Amino acid sequence: MADRDSAQWWEALRRHEFVVQGCADCGRLRFPSRAYCAGCRSRSWRWQAVEPLARIESWIVTRGHTVVMVRLEAAADCVLYGHWRQPRAPRPGEQVHVAYEDADDVTVIEWRPGNTLAGGRGWN
Template identity: 35%
Template sequence: MLSPVTDPDGAPFWEYAARGELRVQVCAGCAEPRFPPRPCCPHCRSFDSDWRPVSGRGRVWSYVVAHPPLLPDYAAQAPYNVVVVELEDLPRIRLVGNLVPAPGAPLNSLPPDGIRIGARVRVVFCDGGLPQWVLA
């Protein structure tokens, strides 16, 4: 499994995820949420930010099923899904992950025909904080 590459702006996301918390960066100046994390608010240009906890509930906004050829570390797990989840609390924020039947399940453990646009999901965490999604 690949490890996330962190930078100063995104590191808090992964620190919270490692504790089992889903948080989104929010501008401390105008309260606009932003993802991916970045140093400056695109709305008011403030450099101040906070990290707001979110419910972890959402819906499948889009998805793809990956087939070989892939990166060598993932080829043995193919075919597997990658979903884009629109957060219930912050509908303009969309996160990418995998839809699995249970936390820590293999990426290829959910048949592709079990995925639907609009399906309700909730976040789960595995492997020290990697966000994944399960059907709600």
């Protein structure tokens, strides 16, 4: 599933670290992982921890399962997907945070309502 551009991102997720790439020259954040900055075309970058907070932009329901599409609060042009496991439907624009779901060989994302930092309980 992971490729040569994305392997380290998946490894970080496996360690429950939420990172995106940050351009070492212009500072622009990017996701998905790739070698070049689309803003300044620099190839220098570093992994950068960002708050795992996002806003709900849309969702679908397929055979009872809800998948959400969210936009990172830290970077407006970073769109991610994830599971939604709440008993209620998502609300448009609502704030969500990452919860890590560990399967046998991969960790994936569940988006949960709110900002757990506000409750002082950490990210997971």
